[in-house]
Amino acid sequence: MNQFAPLFYFVTILLAFRPIAANTVRNIEAGMGVVVNVGAIIDNSSRIGKEQRVAMEMAVEDFCANNSQRLVLQIKHSRRDPMQAALAARDLINMQEVQAILGPHTWEETSLVAAVGSENHIPIVSFAEATPNWATELWPFLVQASHNELKQMEAVAAIVKSFEWYQVTVIYQDRDYSSNEILPGLSRALRQVGSEISQLVALPPFGSSSLVRELEKLRQDQYRVVIVHLSLPLALQLFEKAKEMKMMEKDYVWITTDPITSLVHSFNASTISAMQGVIGVKSFFPESESPQFQGFHRRFRKRFSSEYPEEENNDPGVFAAQAYDAARAVVLAVTQRKHNGRPLLENILRSDFHGLSGKIQFTDQKLPLQKMFQIINVIGKSYRELGYWSDGLGFTQTIGGNDTTSSSMKDFGSVFWPGGTFYTPKGWTVSTSSKPLRIGVPTGAAFKQYANVEKDPLGNNFSFGGIAIDLFEETLIKLPYHLPYEFFPFNGTYDSLVQQIHSSKFDAVVGDVAIVSQRYQYAEFTNPYSEAGLMMIVPVRSKFCSKAWLFMNPFTRAMWALIVAINVYNGFVVWLIERNYCPELRGSLPNQIGTLIWLSFTTLCSLHEKLHSNLSRMTMVVWLFVALVITQTYTANLTSMLTVQQLEPAVAGVDALLQSNAVVGYCKGSFVSMYLKKVLKFSPDHIQEFSSPEEYAKALKSKAIAAAFLEVPFAKIFLGQYCKDFVSVGPTFKVGGFGFAFPRGSPLLPSVNEAMLKVAESGKLRELENDMLASQKCLDAETDGRTPSLSPSSFWVLFTFSGGTSTIALLVYIFRIHKSMLKHKTIWNLMLAVINQWGNPSMQRFSRRDSDISPETPTHSANVPNLQAQV
Incomplete structure (x- = not known):
């Protein structure tokens, strides 16, 4: 801050001793031929500033060519420095006696310039991309002349949803106020499509060492979808470094927002080469469809190439169009002021015309939201226009045609991705650290057929078996990548096991873990791999022992x-x-x-x-x-x-159990206890837990319990072992089946679900279930033991x-x-x-x-x- 101390002191002196520029007002009111000064603050070292300067000069010249009123555009250069912009505004007001100021482009500059302008009652027509709602209340002479582009975050989220990416990384510029507006909007838009920001990377405006360090962290990470919201100079540094670090190759996805994409037409060959495969979202404005823009385009190219011969491309972009429209609104307001006598700010806010960038009509001192964006793909020596996204309609390939809209960008056809591939990247990959996943397996499973953990008596090694383990291994075979893993035993309740994922002790849980709502606060689950439901098992008795007929x-x-x-x-x-x-x-x-x-x-x-x-x-x-x-x-x-023994259930149903205050059983550590208490209304004193099928059978035969409540997969195993003594009664209560648990938002989850479907469709899952039940199957399990009465x-x-x-x-x-x-x-x-x-x-x-x-x-x-x- 020491280097800016003289500037702060100088600005303070200027604010304390400012002359009053009243002569200009009197000159305007005097009549024809008086010169009216309009100020502008730009960053002439940037492509945006260059385009703005040429466009504003053209707007003033077009006005003067058709009017007797003389306007002079007084331009100051800020070099993207807020203090320099404030000094320039003071100089334009006090020394040049300007009636309005156009610019600057960044909010950091605009905030200081708006303070100077409001103090002197000079309208500040800003090009900042995002202006907070409270700004116009604090500085009543501030007008936002660029379309608010918060809607582009929804366009970015729609792209992410189209390709089913669930985790993204966002790189933004530190100390950039627009990020404070953009990032919350992006986060909301992503959540609405089922995705979320995995991490935020804030880059300082300068410092390549910090840039390399952050990119190295990204390369070590497993997420590969990166959204870039930076100023153009910093973005160019980013992509050059990313290319050097081989991060512009396959499996990576780079999405750029409007501050970068709207200038892609100006990139040189070196920059384009570093950005191959990038998808960009840029503001849409009618270029080829507008005869007005065509004339502006020809004149702009000629003038821009003569004034900036160092620039390889001389086509105007959206920033040139916005600057031309803003300058036109100001000069029209100056002319109207002469005729109607209203203040210049009021005339500016009354602007109503179709400009190069769209409709120019202010509401609450702002232009309306930009609702249509163009989607481009950097390829070859330039870029390809993929299509458009508009608020409320979704994606379409043309504007004004008969194309049907779509919610997915996949309808655009093939996209050229980094690394020269046309297949859609997964959006993530296995971490380069190659650490195997830590998989927790419950040791206290009541039915070992699903998850069995045994300790080697000669050492501390564990062996893991059961259908859940076999299915998980078959699922990993179907994944399109290698995923290392290790099983670890866990002795505790199933709820506490799932909580270990939330505390990062385990990366996943495999076993007979039921999918219930209360566990979703700690983890997410795959699709159920077993039949869902809860069954009531009761003993059987002779059906005809007391029938006289x-x-x-x-x-x-x-x-x-x-x-x-x-x-x-x-x-x-x-x-x-x-x-x-x-x-x-x-x-x-x-x-x-x-x-x-x-x-x-x-x-x-x-x-x-x-x-x-x-x-x-x-x-x-x-x-x-x-x-x-x-x-x-x-x-x-x-x-x-x-x-032949004719059997019937010893208990008719749940109501009979409740009326007789019977005791029932459930698996130790499972969610069934909660279901019996809250849903079926059993008293806690009438509920007992058991740890094995043998304990269930013994308790049912001795009438220690009248019924056992088992999840459907367990019930099939139990009835397979004891099909002559017990039977299921009543309806199957709808509860979640068994699934594998992963951390919330895990990028593994979609791939694992897809692989599990492949295992099921191949018949392997059914084969595993049949093998498990084969050893438990009774010889008379195929019949129900009934001899039917004969009819005519x-x-x-x-x-x-x-x-x-x-x-x-x-x-x-x-x-x-x-x-x-x-x-x-x-x-x-x-x-x-x-x-x-x-x-x-x-x-x-x-x-x-x-x-x-x-x-x-x-x-x-x-x-x-x-x-x-x-x-």
Whole structure:
């Protein structure tokens, strides 16, 4: 600060003894031909300052060519020094009697110049890229004439999201106020797309040694996406050093913001060579689409090349366009002041026109936010325009066309990345320190099939096994890079194990670790590799031990009804045909009904009477065959039910457990305890923890606990070991499955998830699960032990055969009676004769006459007169 002490003293003297520039106001009011001075403060040593100077001079000349008012642009050079800028502003106001000051470009310079301008009521039209909201309240004569570019941070975040990068490094310039506005906006935008800033690197304005040291730290780090927000001179040093340190090669991603990218058109061949593959975000302004800009572009190139022949490129950029628009707004305000008499500041804030850089219309003494940006890619000797990003629309390849918008930059096509590659970098790599990952594995797993840690009895070495370990190793094989690791045992609860990641003791956790919300404050998880859920396991008991109607179970109700119906029907047919030969089948109506029912069911075993008709014999043969099949099937099914154990759960569900205040069990150290208390509402006194499947089985058999609550993978193993004694009951409660834990925001997580999906899709995960369960599988695990009741669908062919045979016999019998009676009686008389048979035993000869039609019985014509007489 000692070198600036004289300057501070000089500025103080100037502020104390300032002359009043009133003559200029009177001269403006006097009339035509009076010279009006407008000041400008630029950094003429920078490309931005050079473009601003030429553009502002052109704006003043264009105005004077069309107006009689004479304006003179008084330019001072600040060399990017805030104190020098303040002295220049004092000199312009006091000595040059300027009516307004254009510039400077940086906020550090603007803040001091604005203080001088407001004190003298001179408008300061600043080109600073970010002006805080409180600035215009402190300095009411400050006007921001550059579009606020905070929205470009959302464009940067959209690029990061497009390529699924989750961690980025930000390099910014220390003691640059714009960073105080830009960095919070960038952090918010990244968080909204699921990414975050892994580290911030602040570079001093000068000092190559510091630059090399910071780049070396970045090279040692695993993150490879770097966002650069620096002034152009410092950015050029950065990329030159990065190229020397081989950091502009493959796997690196460099994204530059507007202060750098908007000047890429001015870079020489050496600079372009150092920035190959860089993606840049630059302010958009209508160049080729605007006839106004085309004319400005031709004149600017001619003038710029003559005044700055050392510059290789003479094209104007956005800073030239902004300077031209700002100067135009000031000179128009000067002219309007002559006519309307309003203060110059008020006229400037009333500006409303379409300029080279866009719409010029001030709100709260600022131009509106820049909402459209161009995305470029440095390649070859220049750069390629990839497309555009606009607020609310996303990415598009053209402006004003019919292209559809997209949320991803991948739709632009191939991007040229550092190192000359066209494949998208991962955005990170294994740290060059090559330290293996420290993987924590729980030692107290209740089910060793998932995570088993055993200590070598002869030393301190540990062996690690289980499906979780095997799956993790298979996953690492699928990664596109080598990832060294070491397993370490951990004896404690699962919650404390996950917390070790947060405290950086472990880089990851592998085992039967459940994915639950409370653990997300310490770590993030991969996709679950096991079935999610919580099951209730209870003992089983005999299903039929106390059922009195067990004998009915071999057949369904429909089957029993059909058996009764077919027996009654077959008995009726046999009774109707044979009653003419058997006196036992005749008698009173109640006697005949009883005989019919008796005949229907005793025939299932045997028929003690001799059959006289072939029709009844045919019916009986089929009937006995069906009866034999049904009785044998009934006997076999009932025997199966009595000999094969029929089991049912000893507990109906959770409600039954709660109502009976039963004690339940869970795995030691797991989250299930919390779930039982908070969700299922079990009392803490009714919850016990267990450390192995054997302890579960012993407690369930001894009724020390009524049920055990196990996660689905554990439940499958337990039921595989004890499938005859226990069963799962009720619904599966939805909770997270098992996953691997990593630090929050870990760049490994997306790659590991993708590799796990590849393992699952290849069938390897299923193979591991089958191998694990194979040794636990019961021999009768494929069936549920139930013998189903038989329905009519199993016997419909037999019932159709028996019923059809009886029906045919009945129809033939009726046909023969009808045929023999046609000679003597009408159908009505025949019906009466048949009905009379039911109650008239004396009609024996009629019955015999009818039955004599069969070959076994001789036909006697003497029976006919008797039949006629009785009828």
